[in-house]
Amino acid sequence: MVWQTIKRWYHMLGSPRYFYTFSSALLPWLTPIALLVFTVGIVWGLAFAPSDYQQGNSYRIIFIHVPASSGALMGYVAMGVAGLVAVVWRMKMAEVMMKAIAPFGAALAAISLATGALWGKPTWGTYWQWDARMTSMLILLFMYVGVIALQNVIRDPRQAARAAGLLAMVGVINVIIVKYSVEWVQTLHQGSTLKLVGESTINPAMKYPLLISMLGTWLLYAVNVLVRARTEVVWRERRSKWVRKLVKGGGQ
């Protein structure tokens, strides 16, 4: 039953035309919700959450650093899954999605590295150390850039998607290394504060704004992916009847 529903959704959203209609209905709702959640989380974290017993106010960069990092990691996994579907099933919407996911993820990875460096200077005493977490995060940024480059360097979009899809899939191995580097080897970077299993080592007064800003960032990412995918769909289907009709009708 559940499997049937998933399968139906897969086929429906696999149709560029259906995706366009579906996202047209979804975006007017999702965009304000994403902006609201993000603003609440960031303002609460930066202005109202209590300061830390060790780091004082400089810890507040966590409300940007952690959401950006988590978004970059999750985005890469999503891109890897889209890559798998694009390579094995040759589904057009998966190719579109892969292309839509990459830029925001790359930006988040860059933000994560930049905020991490700014945070490192006052707390550790250095902007950068070649420890396992930082190095693997830098590789993640390079993987994103590599996927974007591959998509653009091959002229045929379908062939480009297959090459980029393979790179996206392989790069998921690096995501696992980023995630567990702080547990497997000695690093300067701290271990995970938010834990999937077991209790998080952060006071609730700081945890809730952090979780909300994470959710807000993910929602903004989703909005960005939908908007980019819509543009790509319209471009790819520019010769089809429904897009011509759409353009003539002024986008209605």
Place this chain on the structure above:
Amino acid sequence: MNPVRKQRLLVVLAVLIGLGIACGLMFYALRQNINLFYTPQQIAAGEAPLDAQMRVGGLVEPGTVIRNPETLDVTFGLTDGKGRFTVHYQGILPDLFREGQGIVANGTLVSRTRFEAEEVLAKHDETYMPPEVQDALEKAGHPGASKADPKGGEKEYTPSGY
């Protein structure tokens, strides 16, 4: 599933599993080199080379920090509960440097018990809480107040937890 897709899926899975295993083995083999620093236990066991540039990491042993009031010289004991040695450093320490704090030092091991540091970095753990909670924990005489968890529950002193 369509046989062509099935074959593609199998090829892709084989590539991913193969690469995954290769990366896993490489990471495992290079683990010692990927570690950012040597622990006091490793130094006590003689795993670290003498007179070579390297990093060490551990907790600053409480009550061992000696500052020279005339210069910027400072010495302190570094421990992980299983080994200890003395670190000498000349320079400005990071703000988070304090007794019981985890640090990473870059320099050379001149003997099994003495490390000459050129750079000292402070580590911080994954615990975040407001100062009032920390004060309350200390007032209550909580044994783990300096490394307490934010809920105020018991947390073991873990030498590897820096």
